[in-house]
Amino acid sequence: MVAGGARTGESEKISAWRPDVKGVTEVFHAHFTRHAYPMHVHDTWTLLIVDEGAVRYDLDRHEHGTPLGTVSLLPPQVPHNGSAATPHGFRKRVLYLEASSGGPLDASFIGAAVDSPDLVDPLLRNRISRLHACLARPGDELEAAARLALVGERLRERLRPRLADVPRPGPDRRVAGALRELLDARVVEGVELSEAAGLVHAHPAHLVRSFGAAYGIAPHQYLMARRVDRARRLLLDGLSPGEVAAECGFYDQSHLARHFKRVVGVPPGRYARGL
Structure with missing residues (x-):
């Protein structure tokens, strides 16, 4: 993961990183009160959810907005701008998704996204929010890829409603x-x-x-359960949690601790001390 974060002002904050998940080129979180985006374009899909406030923007010479609960999907190569729709600004989370055949959406969906970029879909929004949480945890790339696949599936259903009937x-x-x-x-x-x-x-x-x-059980849960099972045996053999993390395929010791406690009920260090 390539990560970065910065303060752009007393009340304006951003955080951006590139996760090791195929199909996602960037994750961008921001809290803006004064910044207004000029007209610009991306070569990726822009998948946006707003957690506080609201954003107004122009896309293809039509005005749109993102009230709380809306999912906005801005297509690649279509100019758009953006600014706060309320005096207190907005807090948003954005995923930039590949626009190639390897991403969740290809170019055939651009026209539908231009016509209807704002989607009121609680299920889709929940899936996107959970995907953001997963992308912030190094080592959980398989889970993130699975969640991204389900987000892409839902987007395709919404952009081509006739697919929902199949x-x-x-x-x-x-x-x-x-x-x-x-x-x-x-x-x-x-x-x-x-x-x-x-x-x-x-x-x-x-x-x-x-x-x-x-x-x-989900594929990522199955894999982590298998790794935790292996970790238990190695802890019983006397290896330290740091050594066990490396031997079992975890990203680091904290990654091991999080999944170990979820499955076993106690952290690996405490488990080892109970021998």
């Missing part, structure tokens, strides 16, 4: 079983969701859904 393919136990075998074979090194989808010949969103339906 039944989704049901859970596929063959696909789920293939992914489980792959995760079991790569407990320590892990696997990217895009690579897994290619190996088992399934769309990432279908892969995530099939695994959850078959085993009652």
Whole structure:
């Protein structure tokens, strides 16, 4: 992860980083009271949620707004601006998403996004918010990729409503079983969701859904549970938590501690001291 944060004024703050998740080029969090964006363009999709206040902006010569609860999707290469719609400014979270075939949305959705950039969709907003929280945690890239796949699926449904009338393919136990075998074979090194989808010949969103339906657990939860199980054995063998984190594929010791406590109920250090 490449991270950065800065204060632009007494009450204006930003934080930006590049996560190690395919399809996301940048994460940007900001609190602005006075800044107004001039007309500009991005070569990526801009997926925006506002947590406080509201933003007004012009897109394709039409005025739009982002009241609380709205999801705004601004397409690549279409000029837009932005400014606070309230005296107290706004606080926002933004994901910049690849506009290529490797991202959640390709160029075929640009026209629909220009026509309807603001989506009132509580489910989509919740998924985006949870994705932001996950992207801020190094080591949870598989979970972030799975959440991004579901966000992309929902966006495609909203931009092409007729797709909502087409039944989704049901859970596929063959696909789920293939992914489980792959995760079991790569407990320590892990696997990217895009690579897994290619190996088992399934769309990432279908892969995530099939695994959850078959085993009652998300792929990233399954992988972390396998790593925690391995960590328990190594702690019993006398290794330190720092050594165990490296041996089991965790990002660092704090990453191990968070997942270990979630599964076992106590931090790894306390678990080891109880021997």
